[in-house]
Amino acid sequence: MSDADSLSCSLTLESDEYDEEEYDTNLSKLLENKTLNWIFVGGKGGVGKTTTSCSIAVQLAKRRESVLLLSTDPAHNTSDAFNQKFTNQPTLINSFDNLYCMEIDTTYSENTAFKLNKTEFFDNIIPELLQSFPGIDEALCFAELMQSIKNMKYSVIVFDTAPTGHTLRLLAFPELLKKALGYLINLREKLKGTLNMLKSFTNNEMELEGIYEKINHLNAMSISIQSNFQNPLKTTFVCVCIPEFLSVYETERLIQELTKKNISCYNIVVNQVVFPLDSMTVDVAHCEGLLKQIKDKQVQESFSSLVQKTKELEDVYISRRKLQSKYLTQIKNLYGNDFHIVCMPQLKSEIRGLQNISNFSEMLLESKEIPIYR
Incomplete structure (x- = not known):
């Protein structure tokens, strides 16, 4: 059975398994939580992650002393969202005195300030390390980056992350780094005698000690970052999706991976939801009666x-609601007992500019029943 088939089966839970006692359908508890330092916002591409992360940051700015919105998505949509150019340095967002934004590249770069000093020893060992642990170069950069972020004096940092696959890779970096650095530390212990002998024939004793000191520092740093990730009082993840199969599928995959990595996740924002309209139903019989009373042919x-x-529009509207209801029911059945599920309406235009983001952010505080079509 394929992963998609497996998920499809897991998504069709019987309704009687669903406990009517639900979590709040808003983000109030998340926003009022004073202990959180890192809030990651992620999901499939095109589901409204940036809008959601910007809105969360705007609301947090009303409650916390200082807030940093940090984009790790290579697309960097935060500049477009606020109509303001951001860089890899914290920049104060217009109209705020405590909300900052920065856009960073989490991929490895030769120009990174966090690159290890090049030595003959490292030139020889790094190719083997890369072969044994693919992605270790990016993980090293990420670790130094996260450590610098950890040292920033902000009350809370909101991460606007890249689409799911990239985000899962990013979240796996601390564990990868821990394994790779453990390998180097073990290697040092195995070669300790040989290296001590080499020291007597070389002037690079200080250089070797510097490398080991750097490795130990990175190892301690990776353990610290992983500890932060796995502390539910300090870190949480907000999943963003839309009521469509691929998005729900990726959300399930993301939640499973977060669970494996012991990363807290108890909020799901469902965007682009079509809510019921009281006046949408067309009374065909009434309209036909009115039609007979009209004398003018034109x-x-x-x-x-x-x-x-109007009838065609109604058919499209009902079809859309029925299709969304299928996935909203699955979301409710799967996560209703353990998550705050926040449904956000399909809007007439895209969310750009501070006023629109602020309006959207207020809707995150409103409790809305999950609109299942009956």
Whole structure:
């Protein structure tokens, strides 16, 4: 059975398994939590992660002393969202005195300030390390980066992350780094006698000690970062999705991986939800009765065309609601007992500019029933 088939089966839970006692359907508890230092916002591409992370940051700015919105998504949509250019240095967002934003590249770069000093020893060992632990170069950069972020004096940092696959890789870096550095430390112990003998023939004793000191520092740093990731009082993850199969599938995959890594996750934001409209139903019989009362043929044809178009719109609306309800039901059945599920409405236009983001952020505080079509 394929992963998709497996998930499809797991998503079709019986409704009687669902406990009616639900979590709040808003983000109030997340925003009022004063102990959190890192809030990661992630999900499939195109589901509204940046809008959600920006909105969370705006609300936190009302509650915390200082807030940093940090984009690790290579697309860096935060600049577009606020209509303001951000760089790899914290920049104060217009109209705020305590909300900052920065956009960083989490991939390894030869120009990174966090690169290890090049030595003949490292030139020889790094190729073997890369072969044994693919991605260790990026993990080293990420570790130094996270350590510098950890040292920043912000009350809370909101991470606007890249799409799911990239984010899962990023979250796996601390464990990868721990394994790789453990390998180097063990290697040092095995070669200790040989290296001590080499010291007597070389002037590089200080250089070798410097390398080991750096390795031990990085190892302690990776343990510290992993500890932070796994502390639910300090770190949490907000999943963002839309009520469609691929998005729900990726959300399940993301939550499973977060669970394996012991990373707290108890909030799901479902964007682009079509809510019920009281006045949408077309009374065809009533319209036909009105049509008979119209004497003017041209007006009759115009009215008839209008009724037809309205009926077509209603059909599209109902079809959309039925399709979304299928996945909203699955989300409710899977996560209703353990997560705050926040449904956000499909809006007429994209969310850009501080005013629109602020309006959207207020909706995150409103409790809304999950709109299942009956």
